[in-house]
Amino acid sequence: MIRFPMSRCATLALASFAMLMPALANAQSTYPNKPIHIVVPFAPGGSTDVLARRVGEKLAAAWGQPVVVDNRPGAGGALGADFVAKSAPDGYNLLAGVTGSNAIAQALYPKLPYNVINDFAPVSMMVNSPLVLAVNPDVKANTPAEFLALAKSKPGELSYGSAGNGTSMHLTGEMYKQATDVSMVHVPYRGSAAMLTDLMGGQIQVTFGDVLVLMPQIQAGKIRALAVTSKIRHPLLPDVPTLDESGLKGFEALSWQGLFAPVGTPPEVVEKLSAEVNKAMQSPDIKDYFAAQGFIVQGSTPEAFRAFVASEVQKWTPIVKNSGAQVN
16 A cells, blocks of 8 residues: 655644544533524514513523523525535524424525435424315315315315415425325415405305414304324314314425534534424423314424425425425
């Protein structure tokens, strides 16, 4: 074997690195020793923003370091996610990632500047929630089976609304169409408010909407909930069956939110973050607040969250590709 002589520069570099190693180890053991930033890839005021602030308060109280929420909206969450993906892997820039930014985006954006699997170290799931299959009261269906029969009898005649192209509402509708082989027309809106107005008015017949958004109108009888898209019934809608139990075995579509660090973040830092986030999610004030908003509060280990994200990417990628949905 040929051995090349080591240059003086290389020798000095190795010596410098050896001297730096104890400092790096000490920095990891004393983490955190400066403010932490949680990037929310949406505007202030939404559920992701509120969640990040509430969790950030718990982390700050536990560690005695400020936790700053940094709102970086744009591209359905992709701009903020890209910022964190390219940040230093030291645990001081974190991402409050969601289904769109950290699972669906991989297939939806042809030129996505980050990889949802390779560029992040998952820390912990925080909350998730199913969507609700809901219809205008004039739709002659009171059960998931009756709605499926109606949709099959009227191919292309029913319209389902969403908060926009590429949203979980849109793609859950596509998942339903592909699972049942029905034809419905997708009508994208700029947000849930306009969509809900048209659903109540009968301009569209159906939606796969957020529990929190639809609940007041369900309770008022202005729309009818037929099913939820989780595998277990939702606590706020205990009488509404799941699509899984209604015949679509294995059907599950969740809107979820979790915490991510850049890939390469030291495992001990990720573990420390995960443990504290899980503790925060089980605190009564956070748990009760988000449960009342329709979320299932659910922490996880980094390993479990990584496996879950991988399964989500595997699930949503063919749905996106088969639907033809794409955002440039």
